[in-house]
Structure formats: structure tokens, C-alpha cells
Amino acid sequence: MIARLIVRRLMFTVVVLLGLSLMTFTLSHLVPANPARLIAGPRASASTVEKIEIEYGLDQPLPRQYVNYMKGVVQLDFGRSFSSRKPVSEDLARYLPATIELGLYAFLLSTLAGVPLGVASAVRRDSFIDHVSRIISISGLALPVFWLALMAQFLFFGKLGWLPDGRRLPDSVKAPPGITGLYTIDALLAGQWSTFVTAVEHLILPVVVLAFGSLAVTTRMVRAGMLEVLDQDYIRTARAKGLARPAVIRKHALKNALLPAVTSIGLQIGLLLSGAFLVEIVFSWPGIGRYAVNAILQIDYNAIMATTLVIAVIFVFLNLLTDIIYLFLDPRISF
Amino acid sequence: MANTITRSFVTAALSGQLNRRQILERGLALGVSTPLIAALMKRTPASAAPAPQSQRWRSGLQFEDNGTLNVIISSGTNDIDPHSTYSTMGSAIALGSYEMLVRYQGDSTEVVKPFLAESFEANEDNTLFTFTLPENVLFHDGTVCDAQAVKDSMIRFRRLEMGPYIVLQRFVDDPESQIEVVDARTVTFSMTRPQPLFLAAMASSYGPFVVSPAAWAENATEDDPWAHEFISFNAVGTGPYRLVENITTELVRFEKFDEYHRGWEGPHFSEVVMRVVNENSTRRQLLEEGTSDAITSLLTGEDVQALSENPNLTTMIYPTTRVNWAILNAVRLGVDARRGLSYAFPYDEVIEGSYSGMLERSGPIPSTVRGADPDVFLYPTDLDRAAELLTAGGFPAGSSFDMLVVSETVEDTITAQLFQASLAQIGIDLSITEIDLATYEEIIFGDAPAEEKETILGSWEWWPDYNDAHNQLAPNFLESAIGGGGSNGGAWVNERFEEIMAEAEVFENEDQLLELMKEAQQILTELDPPAIYYGETLMYTILQNDIQGFVPNPLYLESYFFYDMYRVSE
Numbered sequence: 001m002i003a004r005l006i007v008r009r010l011m012f013t014v015v016v017l018l019g020l021s022l023m024t025f026t027l028s029h030l031v032p033a034n035p036a037r038l039i040a041g042p043r044a045s046a047s048t049v050e051k052i053e054i055e056y057g058l059d060q061p062l063p064r065q066y067v068n069y070m071k072g073v074v075q076l077d078f079g080r081s082f083s084s085r086k087p088v089s090e091d092l093a094r095y096l097p098a099t100i101e102l103g104l105y106a107f108l109l110s111t112l113a114g115v116p117l118g119v120a121s122a123v124r125r126d127s128f129i130d131h132v133s134r135i136i137s138i139s140g141l142a143l144p145v146f147w148l149a150l151m152a153q154f155l156f157f158g159k160l161g162w163l164p165d166g167r168r169l170p171d172s173v174k175a176p177p178g179i180t181g182l183y184t185i186d187a188l189l190a191g192q193w194s195t196f197v198t199a200v201e202h203l204i205l206p207v208v209v210l211a212f213g214s215l216a217v218t219t220r221m222v223r224a225g226m227l228e229v230l231d232q233d234y235i236r237t238a239r240a241k242g243l244a245r246p247a248v249i250r251k252h253a254l255k256n257a258l259l260p261a262v263t264s265i266g267l268q269i270g271l272l273l274s275g276a277f278l279v280e281i282v283f284s285w286p287g288i289g290r291y292a293v294n295a296i297l298q299i300d301y302n303a304i305m306a307t308t309l310v311i312a313v314i315f316v317f318l319n320l321l322t323d324i325i326y327l328f329l330d331p332r333i334s335f
Numbered sequence: 336m337a338n339t340i341t342r343s344f345v346t347a348a349l350s351g352q353l354n355r356r357q358i359l360e361r362g363l364a365l366g367v368s369t370p371l372i373a374a375l376m377k378r379t380p381a382s383a384a385p386a387p388q389s390q391r392w393r394s395g396l397q398f399e400d401n402g403t404l405n406v407i408i409s410s411g412t413n414d415i416d417p418h419s420t421y422s423t424m425g426s427a428i429a430l431g432s433y434e435m436l437v438r439y440q441g442d443s444t445e446v447v448k449p450f451l452a453e454s455f456e457a458n459e460d461n462t463l464f465t466f467t468l469p470e471n472v473l474f475h476d477g478t479v480c481d482a483q484a485v486k487d488s489m490i491r492f493r494r495l496e497m498g499p500y501i502v503l504q505r506f507v508d509d510p511e512s513q514i515e516v517v518d519a520r521t522v523t524f525s526m527t528r529p530q531p532l533f534l535a536a537m538a539s540s541y542g543p544f545v546v547s548p549a550a551w552a553e554n555a556t557e558d559d560p561w562a563h564e565f566i567s568f569n570a571v572g573t574g575p576y577r578l579v580e581n582i583t584t585e586l587v588r589f590e591k592f593d594e595y596h597r598g599w600e601g602p603h604f605s606e607v608v609m610r611v612v613n614e615n616s617t618r619r620q621l622l623e624e625g626t627s628d629a630i631t632s633l634l635t636g637e638d639v640q641a642l643s644e645n646p647n648l649t650t651m652i653y654p655t656t657r658v659n660w661a662i663l664n665a666v667r668l669g670v671d672a673r674r675g676l677s678y679a680f681p682y683d684e685v686i687e688g689s690y691s692g693m694l695e696r697s698g699p700i701p702s703t704v705r706g707a708d709p710d711v712f713l714y715p716t717d718l719d720r721a722a723e724l725l726t727a728g729g730f731p732a733g734s735s736f737d738m739l740v741v742s743e744t745v746e747d748t749i750t751a752q753l754f755q756a757s758l759a760q761i762g763i764d765l766s767i768t769e770i771d772l773a774t775y776e777e778i779i780f781g782d783a784p785a786e787e788k789e790t791i792l793g794s795w796e797w798w799p800d801y802n803d804a805h806n807q808l809a810p811n812f813l814e815s816a817i818g819g820g821g822s823n824g825g826a827w828v829n830e831r832f833e834e835i836m837a838e839a840e841v842f843e844n845e846d847q848l849l850e851l852m853k854e855a856q857q858i859l860t861e862l863d864p865p866a867i868y869y870g871e872t873l874m875y876t877i878l879q880n881d882i883q884g885f886v887p888n889p890l891y892l893e894s895y896f897f898y899d900m901y902r903v904s905e
Contacts, residue, residue, distance in 0.1 A: 033773030037777060041420075043422075044497075083584075157620060158624065165624070171610065286584060
């Protein structure tokens with residue numbers, strides 16, 4: 001069943017990506033701007049602008065530009081970025097790991113903290129911990145991520161000086177040898193303990209800010225699921241049979257309550273990726289979000305297309321993973 | 336450290352200060368912790384940020400290493416080829432790694448001084464310029480920079496025909512024959528007619544840098560004979576700092592070039608990092624925390640105000656050669672309407688409200704540029720006169736105008752809103768359309784007919800490549816600057832102005848230029864205004880108090896001469 005699901009999803013992904021590429025290409029070209037002028041600068045002559053148009057194939061008709069681009073994409077060649085003037089694939093290799101590292105830890109934090117908090121909140125309904133959990137949930141959902149980022153930076157860097165302002169590492173520290181591109185892991189693999197500690201210090205603020213919104217959703221979903229399950233007859237039966245409360249919660253309630261939460265956690269990836277755009281700007285985090293924002297401002301067609309496609313692939317893949325986890329959690333489900 | 340602990344433990348045990356239980360407990364703890372501490376210390380580098388070691392330079396003269404200078408910038412640039420890049424950031428990076436033969440001295444826009452050249456001279460009628468190079472100048476690739484390298488570099492600048500090449504072309508259109516290598520250290524530039532502005536142009540930070548000919552020769556290809564692709568990413572100049580890292584969205588890093596021809600005696604930075612910071616509030620915090628040393632512009636008026644009161648920081652405010660104005664659509668608006676709009680503009684409110692006082696009223700030529708008329712006509716805000724002229728121009732009360740605003744620029748939006756409020760007082764409506772910068776530039780430079788464009792084409796700013804009024808006016812107001820040839824987006828054409836500019840381009844003496852420019856400014860302001868001039872920009876640089884040696888020059892916008900800067904110790 002899993003193999004069939006994967007094949008079906010992969011076929012579906014191709015269609016999604018094709019549609020998405022066409023839509024992104026059309027939308028980005030609808031802007032009545034000339035990227036060659038932006039590359040050349042406002043003071044450049046018309047002949048310089050023309051040279052740049054030819055260099056980047058911008059003088060070609062739009063359908064041809066699209067076909068040429070897609071031919072390249074099939075061979076994993078995303079063209080050349082107008083803003084960095086390097087192959088986009090090279091840029092992605094540079095910036096994507098930074099976003100993955102940020103997103104991964106934010107995801108882990110929001111899940112590892114959100115699930116127990118949701119459970120505790122449901123089990124001890126209307127207690128102090130429930131109130132705290134609800135405050136976290138509501139503020140996580142209500143506070144815009146950019147505002148939270150600015151405030152966190154202001155407080156913990158600007159006022160208290162406890163944490164660094166952002167970036168992956170300070171200018172004076174060399175990045176660890178690139179194995180995974182994730183500095184924390186690479187530093188550990190290379191045995192660079194102090195670099196690891198510095199990288200972690202730099203991760204704390206952006207990760208916490210990014211995870212906050214997602215933590216709120218996870219907590220709410222788990223709490224709601226647990227409240228519903230805890231009210232079921234089979235839970236009462238289990239308790240009546242003399243099973244200890246922790247065992248009932250862990251073995252009987254949590255597994256069932258997690259089903260809707262898993263879907264929600266899977267969808268959180270989208271929230272994390274979109275949040276990363278803003279968090280990366282505030283914390284000067286050299287990730288794909290910051291790269292994409294810059295690409296949009298520069299009307300960098302190739303970079304815009306590539307980041308859109310890559311994010312779409314990540315999103316589709318992780319949702320597929322969620323569905324597979326779903327199958328394991330509840331064998332009754334079929335796709 | 337472990338040895339010290341062990342020694343003190345043994346001493347204490349032997350002297351009877353510890354009982355048997357304590358000896359056992361502490362011995363066990365020591366046995367476990369000693370190898371652990373030793374392993375951790377072995378793994379840990381001495382410091383995550385190794386302090387730069389002080390160095391000595393030549394004959395025992397002291398090079399005082401000031402460590403790293405950290406500068407905040409808003410973005411890097413994808414083209415660091417000094418012969419093609421045409422942006423303030425491209426120019427700022429070039430000034431770190433490359434040198435022109437001459438540069439403007441200190442804060443002067445008039446006086447030039449040797450930079451790469453050791454000395455220079457012009458003949459009496461300004462038709463021959465001779466530059467002498469110092470001995471033993473090396474490029475960052477180790478090759479020698481001699482007179483031939485200077486000539487080859489200028490040929491590349493002219494023939495690449497990109498970016499700012501007109502800076503040289505105006506004076507040296509045929510570098511192969513006009514530039515002569517006299518000997519290894521002497522190079523002459525001969526003009527086809529007297530050129531009093533040649534030295535001013537050679538001091539421009541747009542283009543006339545000397546690039547290693549060996550570097551481009553080695554990397555040239557059939558399609559790219561000037562190795563533009565290579566030089567776009569690799570700086571190979573003679574400047575004091577070697578570019579070691581340039582990541583457009585992150586940072587630009589320079590390291591001191593040990594073989595720099597002016598030597599390293601005295602205090603200098605051994606490293607310069609220009610860091611991209613996108614967020615205003617982050618920029619401010621980095622300065623307040625002392626993490627960054629300098630910033631030029633890039634802050635809100637409120638932040639500048641707050642930082643100027645910070646006792647740890649020094650705020651320098653200085654004039655520039657940049658003028659801000661709003662482009663008027665000369666095809667849709669007659670002279671009376673354009674003059675009427677100029678009278679309706681709330682200058683004082685805009686200067687205070689939009690620009691936080693960082694503008695000074697001026698005409699199209701800033702006071703820092705040769706040819707500026709000190710008595711240029713400046714429109715006052717006079718709504719009665721405005722209503723009169725607008726009615727005469729076909730726009731009575733109840734009429735409406737439309738104005739473009741670049742959404743990324745807060746100043747533009749506030750300016751438009753203040754103008755809207757001012758026009759509303761005489762019954763005129765101003766509708767504001769916000770667009771992004773790329774679209775805006777396409778409207779200004781694109782070849783769409785002016786009839787299809789808005790009546791007020793938003794806020795614009797311009798500064799000359801070098802100290803020359805013609806260079807300031809030509810790209811904005813000549814007929815040839817319409818539709819891609821420049822930024823005459825309002826398609827303004829004035830025959831007398833065209834004649835004046837043709838004469839000013841080939842002027843031979845200062846008095847003649849001043850007369851011509853006086854008349855040009857009268858046309859551009861009082862008689863037939865193509866724009867509403869807000870004023871010339873005042874720029875600010877905020878530095879940590881211990882940073883010295885920064886001298887702002889009105890022509891080198893947002894740039895630093897890193898070699899001249901240093902850090903004073905407490």
C-alpha cells in the first residue's frame with residue numbers, strides 16, 4: 001500500500017510542480033519591470049541594459065524563456081541568478097541548509113514541547129499548566145512572527161545581551177567543514193565543540209521565534225484531541241479495569257489523540273517555511289527565505305522559480321511522510 | 336589546570352588536612368574529571384574568535400593592528416568589476432581593493448590628490464596630463480603595476496563599454512592612441528582639446544580604477560575578451576585591502592594587502608567586514624551594542640535621533656552631491672501647470688516630515704558641484720500663486736493629478752501624502768499609486784510614451800559621477816535621455832537648454848561654464864521646470880567613538896577609505 005501511495009503521490013507531484021512553475025513564471029513576468037535595468041543600475045546606458053538582456057536570455061519571447069527554463073529544471077539546472085550572477089543551484093546549495101537547520105530545530109522544538117504541553121493541558125484541565133498552555137497557544141497564534149522576532153532580538157540581544165543578534169556564526173568564527181551544511185551537526189562531526197556551542201547560541205532566538213506559532217497550533221490540536229479521547233468509554237473502561245492513569249494516557253489516549261495532530265504537525269512545515277522568510281530577514285539568517293525575498297525585490301525570475309519549486313517539493317514530500325506515518329498510527333486508514 | 340588540582344589534592348592529603356573519607360571522595364572525583372577536562376580542552380580551540388596577532392612591518396616601523404572594522408550595509412553587489420559596476424555599493428567595494436590614479440582630497444570636491452599615482456601634472460592648456468607611479472607597486476595577484484598596466488587598464492575600461500565608461504570616453508575616446516607609456520613609471524593622457532575636467536573625472540569612484548591586466552588576460556575567453564565574468568567576482572587591484580569574500584546577501588570581507596605600496600606604518604585595520612543587515616532595528620541595535628563600528632544612511636530619522644544622543648557614538652552629518660526631486664510629466668503638463676505644482680509643493684513640511692531635516696533646499700545642481708548657482712530660483716510654497724498658475728494651465732479647483740510612489744521607500748510615501756494635503760487646500764485632488772522599485776524604474780527608463788504615464792512621476796534622486804554640472808544634468812534633462820537613454824521620464828524638452836548643454840560639454844574655461852550653467856538652472860527652475868526640486872541630501876555616518884580617520888566626501892557616497900581609518904585605544 002505504501003509503495004502505491006508513494007508512486008501515486010510522485011505522479012501527482014509532477015503535475016503540481018508543472019502547474020506551479022507555470023503559475024510562478026507567469027506571475028513573475030506580469031510585473032512590468034525589466035530585471036536587466038535593475039542588474040545594470042539606474043545610471044547604466046541603454047546599450048549596457050541591452051547587453052545584459054541578451055546575456056540572460058531576457059530578449060527571447062516569453063514562451064521560449066519558459067521552455068528553456070523547464071528544460072534546464074529537468075536536468076536540475078535552475079539557470080543563473082540575476083542577483084548573485086551564480087548558478088541558482090549553487091545558491092540553493094549554499095542557502096538551503098541554513099533554512100533546513102533553522103526549520104528542523106524549530107520543528108523539533110514545537111513538536112517536542114507542543115505535544116507534552118497539549119497532553120498536560122488536557123489531563124490537568126483548568127489547572128495552572130492548562131492556563132499557561134492556553135496563554136502560550138493564544139499568543140503564539142496572535143503575535144505576528146516578525147514582531148515577535150524584533151521584540152526577542154531587542155530584549156535578549158539589545159537589552160540583556162544574553163544571546164547574539166542573529167546570523168549562523170559571528171564573522172570571527174569560521175564555519176565548520178561542510179558535510180551536511182548544518183553547522184551544529186558539521187561542528188560535532190568535526191569535533192569543533194566551541195563552534196557547536198556558538199552555532200547553538202546563534203540558533204536559540206530564531207528557532208524559538210519560528211517555533212512559537214507552530215508550537216501554539218500543536219499544543220491546541222493535541223489538547224483538543226486529548227480532551228475528546230479522555231471522554232471516551234474505552235478510557236473509562238481501562239481506568240475501571242485498574243490500569244494506572246499514566247499508562248492509560250500513554251498507551252490508549254495519546255495514540256488516538258495524536259492522529260489529527262499528526263496532520264496538523266505535517267502542515268506546520270508550511271507555516272515554518274513561510275515564517276522563515278520573516279525570521280531570516282530580522283536575524284540576518286543566510287537562508288533560502290532571505291534569498292527569496294531578495295530575489296523578489298530584484299525580479300530575479302530564475303531564483304524566484306527555483307525557490308518556489310524547491311519549497312513546493314519539500315512541502316509535498318513532508319506531507320507524503322505525514323501520510324505514511326498516519327498509516328502506521330492507524331492501520332484502518334487507506335489512501 | 337588538571338595538574339594544579341592534582342597537586343593541591345596530594346599536598347592536602349599528605350599534610351593531613353583531609354580525612355580518609357574525603358581522600359576517597361576527592362580522589363574518585365579527580366580520577367573521573369581529569370581525563371574529561373583534558374579531552375574537552377584538547378578538543379576546544381584556544382578561542383572561537385582568535386585575536387589577530389600584532390605584526391611588524393618594514394625596518395622595525397610599527398604597524399599597529401586595529402583588528403577588524405565592522406561596517407553595516409544594506410546589500411552587497413553582484414558585480415565588483417570596477418569597469419562595469421555602476422552603483423554606490425560597487426563603488427564602495429572598489430574603493431577598498433582598487434585605486435584610481437587620483438582621488439578627491441578629504442571632503443573637497445574641487446581638489447584632487449595622488450592616489451595610485453605618486454604625482455601628476457597638467458600642461459597649461461589642459462591638453463596633456465602626466466602621471467608618475469611610485470616604485471614597486473604590485474597588484475593583489477603579485478604582478479607589477481607599471482605605466483603599461485595603467486594604459487591597458489584604461490583601454491579595458493573604455494572598450495568593455497559597460498557601466499560608467501562614459502566617464503573616460505568623454506575625454507579619452509581612443510585610449511590606444513591617446514594614452515602613452517613614457518617609461519615604466521610615467522604615463523601620459525593627451526586630449527583632443529582643452530579638458531579642465533579630466534582630473535575631476537579621473538578621481539571618480541565610477542570606473543577609472545586600475546585593474547591587473549594579467550588577471551584579465553589569464554581569464555579571458557573568446558566570448559569574454561575582457562574577462563568581465565572573472566573580474567565581476569574577483570578583485571585584483573592595487574588597493575590596501577584584498578577582497579577575500581563577497582556574498583551579495585551576507586557580507587563583503589577584506590584583508591590587508593601586505594605589499595600595499597603606501598606601506599602599513601601607523602594604525603590600520605587588518606580586516607574589514609561589510610555586513611549586510613536588512614532590518615532597521617537590527618542595525619540600530621548592532622551599533623548600540625558596539626558589535627558594528629559604522630553605518631552610513633540606512634536608518635530611520637527616529638533611530639538617527641536616538642543614536643546621535645548615545646554617548647558612545649559619533650554622528651557626522653555632511654553635504655553630498657545628491658539632489659532629490661519629483662519628475663513632472665512635461666507632455667501632460669504645460670509650463671504653467673508645472674510651475675503651479677512647484678508652488679503648491681510643501682517644501683518645509685517634506686524636508687522635516689519625510690527627510691527628518693536631512694535635505695537642504697537647492698536647485699537641480701547641488702551646491703557642492705561646480706556650476707551651482709548660489710542665487711538659483713527656489714520656489715516658495717505659495718498656494719494662491721499655485722492655484723492661479725494651475726488654473727491657467729488647465730487645472731482649476733476640482734481637477735486631479737496622479738503621482739507614483741515607490742512602495743519600498745517610506746520618504747516617498749510621506750512626501751506624496753504631504754503634497755496631497757497641500758493640493759487639497761486649493762481643491763485639487765492627488766491620487767497616489769504605490770509600485771515597486773523595479774516597475775518604477777521601468778516607467779522612468781522605459782520607452783512607453785509620456786502620454787500614457789502619470790502626471791507626477793514620483794521622487795527621484797541623482798548625483799554626478801564627478802564634480803561636473805553637465806554630468807549631473809545631462810542624464811536627466813536632455814532630449815536624448817528620454818526612453819532608455821537616461822532618466823528623463825517626463826519627456827521634457829527645451830531647445831535652449833539643449834544648446835546650452837552642447838556648449839557646456841565642450842567648455843574650455845570656468846567662467847564660460849558658470850554662465851552657461853546659470854542660464855540652464857534658470858530654465859530648469861523658474862522658466863520651464865521639468866521637476867519639483869526638494870533639495871540636496873545631507874548624509875550621515877554614525878561611528879563608534881573609538882573609530883577615527885573617516886572623512887566624508889560629498890562625491891564618494893556611502894563609501895569609506897578604510898586605509899585612512901583606525902581605532903584609538905581607550
